[in-house]
Structures are given as C-alpha cells and as structure tokens.
Amino acid sequence: MKSAIRTRRPLALAVAALVGLPLAISGCGTTASASSTDAVKEISVMDYYNNEPDKSFIGDALTACGTKAGVTIKRETVPGKSLISKVLQQSSSKTLPDVLMLDNPDLQQIAATGALAPLSDFNISTADFAPGVLSAGTYKDKVYGLAPTVNTIALFYNKDILAKAGVTPPTTWDELKAAATKLTSGEQYGLAFNANPTYEGTWQFLPVMWSNGGDEKNIDTPETAQALQLWTDLVKDGSVSSSALNWTQADVKDQFMAGKAAMMVNGPWQIPALDKKTTLQYGVVKIPVRDASQTAVAPLGGEVWTVPQTGNKAHQAKAAEVVACMNSDENQLAMAKVRNTIPSKTSLAAKFATDNPKLATFTDLIKTARARTGELGEGWPAQATKIYTAIQTALTGKASPADALKQAQGQ
Amino acid sequence: MSLTTDLSQAKSRANQRAKARAKSGSDNAQARETSPSPRRRSRKRRERLFQWLFLVPAVTYMALLFGYPVVKNIVMSFQDYTTATFFTGEAPWVGLANYAKVLSSSLFSTSLVNTALFTLGSILGQFVIGLALAIFFQRKFPLNGILRSLLLLPWLLPLIVSSAVWRWILDKDSGALNRFLGELHIVNTGVPWLTSTSLALIAVVGVNIWIGIPFNLTILYGGLQEIPDELYEAGSLDGATGWKAFRHITWPMLRPVVSVVLVLGVVYTLKVLDIILGLTNGGPANSTQTIATQSYDLSFHEFKFGEGAALGNVLVVISLVFAVLYLRASRRSVDE
Numbered sequence: 001m002k003s004a005i006r007t008r009r010p011l012a013l014a015v016a017a018l019v020g021l022p023l024a025i026s027g028c029g030t031t032a033s034a035s036s037t038d039a040v041k042e043i044s045v046m047d048y049y050n051n052e053p054d055k056s057f058i059g060d061a062l063t064a065c066g067t068k069a070g071v072t073i074k075r076e077t078v079p080g081k082s083l084i085s086k087v088l089q090q091s092s093s094k095t096l097p098d099v100l101m102l103d104n105p106d107l108q109q110i111a112a113t114g115a116l117a118p119l120s121d122f123n124i125s126t127a128d129f130a131p132g133v134l135s136a137g138t139y140k141d142k143v144y145g146l147a148p149t150v151n152t153i154a155l156f157y158n159k160d161i162l163a164k165a166g167v168t169p170p171t172t173w174d175e176l177k178a179a180a181t182k183l184t185s186g187e188q189y190g191l192a193f194n195a196n197p198t199y200e201g202t203w204q205f206l207p208v209m210w211s212n213g214g215d216e217k218n219i220d221t222p223e224t225a226q227a228l229q230l231w232t233d234l235v236k237d238g239s240v241s242s243s244a245l246n247w248t249q250a251d252v253k254d255q256f257m258a259g260k261a262a263m264m265v266n267g268p269w270q271i272p273a274l275d276k277k278t279t280l281q282y283g284v285v286k287i288p289v290r291d292a293s294q295t296a297v298a299p300l301g302g303e304v305w306t307v308p309q310t311g312n313k314a315h316q317a318k319a320a321e322v323v324a325c326m327n328s329d330e331n332q333l334a335m336a337k338v339r340n341t342i343p344s345k346t347s348l349a350a351k352f353a354t355d356n357p358k359l360a361t362f363t364d365l366i367k368t369a370r371a372r373t374g375e376l377g378e379g380w381p382a383q384a385t386k387i388y389t390a391i392q393t394a395l396t397g398k399a400s401p402a403d404a405l406k407q408a409q410g411q
Numbered sequence: 412m413s414l415t416t417d418l419s420q421a422k423s424r425a426n427q428r429a430k431a432r433a434k435s436g437s438d439n440a441q442a443r444e445t446s447p448s449p450r451r452r453s454r455k456r457r458e459r460l461f462q463w464l465f466l467v468p469a470v471t472y473m474a475l476l477f478g479y480p481v482v483k484n485i486v487m488s489f490q491d492y493t494t495a496t497f498f499t500g501e502a503p504w505v506g507l508a509n510y511a512k513v514l515s516s517s518l519f520s521t522s523l524v525n526t527a528l529f530t531l532g533s534i535l536g537q538f539v540i541g542l543a544l545a546i547f548f549q550r551k552f553p554l555n556g557i558l559r560s561l562l563l564l565p566w567l568l569p570l571i572v573s574s575a576v577w578r579w580i581l582d583k584d585s586g587a588l589n590r591f592l593g594e595l596h597i598v599n600t601g602v603p604w605l606t607s608t609s610l611a612l613i614a615v616v617g618v619n620i621w622i623g624i625p626f627n628l629t630i631l632y633g634g635l636q637e638i639p640d641e642l643y644e645a646g647s648l649d650g651a652t653g654w655k656a657f658r659h660i661t662w663p664m665l666r667p668v669v670s671v672v673l674v675l676g677v678v679y680t681l682k683v684l685d686i687i688l689g690l691t692n693g694g695p696a697n698s699t700q701t702i703a704t705q706s707y708d709l710s711f712h713e714f715k716f717g718e719g720a721a722l723g724n725v726l727v728v729i730s731l732v733f734a735v736l737y738l739r740a741s742r743r744s745v746d747e
Contacts, residue, residue: 089497109494187584197694242603246605392695396606
C-alpha cells in the first residue's frame, strides 16, 4: 500500500504543475514594466502599416525620429482590422504602447475612453494643420492626435476611353450621368464606386452628400436624398454595376484597371498599383457637384499618431518627441511623396502640388476636406451605419432614396 | 526543558494508544470489519483528495475557457459596456435595456428569419447531399479513397480563403459561375448572386452547404461502415433490396449518428459568421444579416458591447434549445 501511495505522488506533482503553469506564464507578463526613473532607452510603437511598401516607409521614418530623440523604437504592426480590438485589450490590461497610430475616425472613440494624452501637455505645435485634419484629431477641444499626411477620394478617369468616346471629365452631376451612360457599352461600365454595407460604402458616398449640403447629423433631408438619388440613378440605368453593392475599394480599382469601368471613385493610395500598368493612362478630377456653383467637400482619410496615457511620464515625453518629429515639415513632405498621400499642413500644399502634379487634385481637396467625426465624434459609427443602410436600401430598390433615408434615420 | 517533557509525554501517549489498539485488535475483530480504523479512514480521505486533484485540470479549464466567457457575456449584456469601459473599468448597470433595444429593433426580426432560413437550408442541403455521397462511397470502385479525401477539401480550407474565392465565382459581371451559365446559354445577363436581395441568401446558403458536406459525409460514412453486412444479406433474402433496404435497415441503424450530425450541424450553422462577412457583409440591404453577424456588428463596428452581448446571448439560448433536444434524443436512443 505504501508503495502505491509513493507512485502516486509524482502524478500529484504533475497535476499541481499543470495547474500552476498558466499562472506562472501569466505572471511573467507583469515583470516587463520598467520604472519611470531610468533614462528612457526604448519606446514602443504600434501601427497598422503591416504591408509593404508602407511598412518600410513608416518604419524608416520612425527609426529616424527615434534616433533624433535618443531612443530605439520597438515597433509592432498589426492588421488594420484588429487594431481597435488590440487597443481596447491593451487599455484594459494597461499595456498600451508609448506611441499609438489610429485611423482618424477612431480617434475620438479612443480619446473618449481617457486612454490618450492631449498633445498640448507636451507643447506640440498644431499650427498650420488643415482644419479638417485638426478636427479629426480633436476631442472636446483638445488635440489628441496629428496626421503627418492625409488622403481623400476623387474621380479617376481612363484618358483613352474618354478620348475615344469624345467625353470630357465631368464636373457636375448631369455631366457625370451623361458621361457614364455614354461610356457604358458591352462589358464596360461608365463608372465604378463601392456602396457596400460597411463604413467604406459610407465613405464613398460622403463627397456627393456633403458637397450638396447634406449633413450626417440628420440624413433625412432633401439634400442627402438628392445625393442618394444620383447614386441610385447611376446603378438603375446600368452605368454602374449593381456589384457595387458588394465591392470594396480594391475591387473598384481592379475593375478600372481591367478596363471594365471608364471612371472610378477612389483614393491616391491606388496610384502605385495603377502606375504598374504602363498602358493605363488616367487622370484625376474632383468628384462632380450637383450645381457648378457648389464647392466640392471631400471626406478626410489618414492616420493620426497619438501618445497614450501609459502612466510613465518619461516615456510619454519621448513618445511625444517622436510624434512631433513624424509631423515635421520634412517628414510630411517626404512621406507624402513616397506614400502618395498629402501633407496635412496647408503651408506645404502649394509646393507639394507643383512638385507632384499627379496629386494636385487631392492636395486641393484637402484644404476643404471634412473629418467624418468632426460633428458627431463618438456618435459617428452609429450614424455611418445608418448611412450605408440607407444606401443599400435605395440601391436595391427596396425603398426610394428619400424613404430609405427616413427609415434609416428613424432606426 | 519543555521540549524534553513534551517528548516524554508524547511517548507515553503513543504507548497507551498502542496498548489500546492491541487490546481492541484481540477482542474486537468483528467491529474492525464494519467501522474503518483511523488509518483506513485517512487512506480513504487521501484517495478522495487525489480524485479531486485529477479533476482540477478539467475544472480549471472549463472555468477559465467556458465559465468565465459565458458569465462575463451575461454580465456584459446587462451593462452599458462601451470602449471607455476597457480603460476605466466602469460599466453602469442598465438592467434589461440592452435586451429591450436589441429585441425591439426592426432588424431583429429580419435577422431571426434569415438565421432560421440560413440554418434550415444549410442543414437540409448538407445532410441530403452528404448522405447521398456517403451511400455512394459505400460501393467499391477505383479511386474511391482518393475521391473521398478530395471531398474533404472544403473543410480544410480556411473560411476566409473559401469565401474570397466564392465571392469571385459568384460575381455578377466577371464571375466564373455566370460565365459558365452564359456559355451554356442558360442565362443571358449576369445573375446578381450576391447583390440581389432575393438571391443573396440563397447564394450564401449554397456556399455554406458546400462547406458543410465534408463534415456530414465523413460522419455518415463512418456510421454506414458500422452497419453489419449480415443485416443486408439477411434482408436481401427477405426481398429487402435497394430503397427498401435503405428504409428498413440503413435508416434505423443510422439514426443515432444522424441525430448527432443534425444537432452539431445546427449549432455550428447558427453561429456562422466568417462566411457571411466574407461574401456579403450582411448585405445587400440586410438580406443576409443573421443574429451572429448583427451581434458582431454591434460589438465590433458600433462598439455597443452591451447590446452585442445581449444579442449573442439570444443566440446561445437558441443553441441551448437544440443542445437539450439532442441530449433528450440521445438518452432515448440509449434507453431503446
């Protein structure tokens, strides 16, 4: 009997060890936090530029800024879709990085949680930034994030196809409709945009909605209904494929590159892909407005850099230096050029546009571009959902544009 | 000083106990049989302790990976749980407000109907095709094994990959399916598989059937192998061949396996998320929106974690109903 007990003891130990193992592993994680009194040698950075070439462009700029601030950069890149869940996870486990990149419409959502430090705490200058860029980075009158470069969307057109059909790039909705109809034949559609049931569908609709005086606070207005009527007409008369209901912006680019769409609504980040096809000659104009007297208002895109509240003042100070450096004039110009984006300081716009004619239209649009969260802040996701719901309802013919907007607003 | 007295006291106590034991041992053998000696009792206690120790890993695992999420989700569904909660830890109690909001939303009935249609259609298709193929592969023919393993392919592919491929196949303008149908002159214009409100759900169900066939095929094939050949031999002597053999031998013998396949299938299908997100994102105009996709949307796109959790719990309850049905059915089959 004694021997039986003795053989059982190792088993019991093994059981105890197995139970203890997860505790031991989780215990290891807590030893990482450094004391704030030491000189800061390394700061952590998290962003979602996980694909080349952006990954290297941003990485090089970060490394250079780190060297300037006397720290090494420990960078983590995560896929765009999982960034927010990762940030939320880290904010509950108090393991936020020293420098955090956020997509601009998410900034207010995260700032509202109290996880970010206002940049005024570190005396970072916000002078010269385009108003849209600042409003995207502002939550309750304090700036929490700055974007070195930004982007927006415009109308790309295939020069050869338009020339062959004798069509000039449209500037008004009527011209757009006429051009799109004329350019539609056989397997070729006149225009491609995306109207999918995600925020991307909302984003592509904003230029026509905003330029016509529509407002996200209340989408049940005649101005927004007119804009949605335009989208609906284009799909209904067949100048835009009904596949737009399921396309992403990348799909739209593919259609345009394959010559299956003569024009498309898209952003400058597609330029490297478009330039790879040397036979493709394209131009870029602003997205048409209903009346020639209206100003084109484009939605602002781009990523802001922030300093999270990590509780470590020394680290935060270094992080702020890096954020300021990323937003310096030289970095804005350099990154905008290689990444096909637009410097966010208006003082740099004129020079940039002359140096980069391909991006001139976008540069011009940024001056008046609006941030999606400018009016509603944390309320934007809910309203953006209503907008794409209304678009889908109208484009599938389930309700007229006006009714679709009314239904969605009432939800 | 005190130590030595303690020692001597202990020694004398031990002596007394030994004497008492010797006495009871000699004149009370009967009593020893029925009431366990202290030594035996402690051995029993130790055994009990070991039994519990062996349970500890399983219990810890269940508590951490099943208990905690379930309880957390239930608690969350009664709270105003927002992005700020992650940082501050504050989530005000709102009672049933999340449930009221979610259940009264106009989208809920749409999602519920879609979930029902999606589950019913998928299960029916997967099961019928899976069973037909399983019976087909019962026959012996060349390449049987290779073909059967090829049929497992949809199961092995990551769902994101298969949904991306199907999204391309089902595209209205340049999709392979429409090209194929066009060549055969079955259709003239592109069929908007994924962008028509009346077809999208059917298309999504079709893809999900394709994914579910291997699971049904594998389990049902296994079940068929278990049926002894003698039954068919005896049946054929009595004239039960073909359909009759299936009706009176195969089906009754396969029933326990069938109930497992169906219930697991229902539970797996109710919670399908990636395929729908990959194919249509719940569109067009919510025509493929299910409770699972809507719950995901609420939590991770609109950051209304409380409402998302409430809707998730509704789905858990629906799954539980089927789980209970399964338990009752399996108990009955054991009784039989």
